[in-house]
Amino acid sequence: MILTGQAITEAVHRGEITISPFDEAMVNPNSYNYRLGRTLKVPTVEVTDARLDTPCEEIEIPEGGYVLQPRTVYLSTTVEVIGSPLYVPSLIGRSSVGRLGLFLQISADLGQLGACHSWTLEIVAVQPLRVYAGMKIGQVSFWTHEGHRQPYQGYYGHISEAVPCHPHAALGNPTHALEMTA
Numbered sequence: 001m002i003l004t005g006q007a008i009t010e011a012v013h014r015g016e017i018t019i020s021p022f023d024e025a026m027v028n029p030n031s032y033n034y035r036l037g038r039t040l041k042v043p044t045v046e047v048t049d050a051r052l053d054t055p056c057e058e059i060e061i062p063e064g065g066y067v068l069q070p071r072t073v074y075l076s077t078t079v080e081v082i083g084s085p086l087y088v089p090s091l092i093g094r095s096s097v098g099r100l101g102l103f104l105q106i107s108a109d110l111g112q113l114g115a116c117h118s119w120t121l122e123i124v125a126v127q128p129l130r131v132y133a134g135m136k137i138g139q140v141s142f143w144t145h146e147g148h149r150q151p152y153q154g155y156y157g158h159i160s161e162a163v164p165c166h167p168h169a170a171l172g173n174p175t176h177a178l179e180m181t182a
Contacts, residue, residue, distance in 0.1 A: 038060060074124070077118040
């Protein structure tokens with residue numbers, strides 16, 4: 001079951017959900033708006049390889065914005081630290097940026113129970129698009145769970161910077177089973 005905006009606000013005030021900084025003006029009927037961080041990471045190789053760490057260039061978004069180019073995956077983070085030991089977060093793009101041709105969280109929109117950090121954002125533009133640090137870019141909803149609660153303890157669980165793919169997580173190396181759920 002999804003939490004309503006009022007339920008999200010109440011859970012934040014009770015300490016059951018972390019959204020920091022929290023601004024009640026960012027609460028929607030069943031989600032909370034999150035903002036784009038100050039930096040982008042872009043692969044510096046022509047072909048990325050799931051078996052290798054991906055080298056990236058880090059770009060600080062200037063005050064005048066940064067123009068995203070098509071056919072490029074950019075990584076950034078949420079400004080907000082988001083998480084909960086009781087509710088499962090799901091991060092998606094806002095329809096307003098979708099209408100501009102921006103795909104957000106292209107494959108990994110489901111957060112893990114217990115992970116609390118600034119989330120890595122996967123960003124792809126279908127046409128050149130100027131974005132700004134701190135702009136409202138997406139929304140997070142929170143879901144209740146059924147069954148035994150098992151907090152996430154994998155590779156990505158407490159990292160608050162944009163992180164390219166970890167090779168073991170991508171390939172499903174059985175010695176890193178916890179990491180595969182990231």
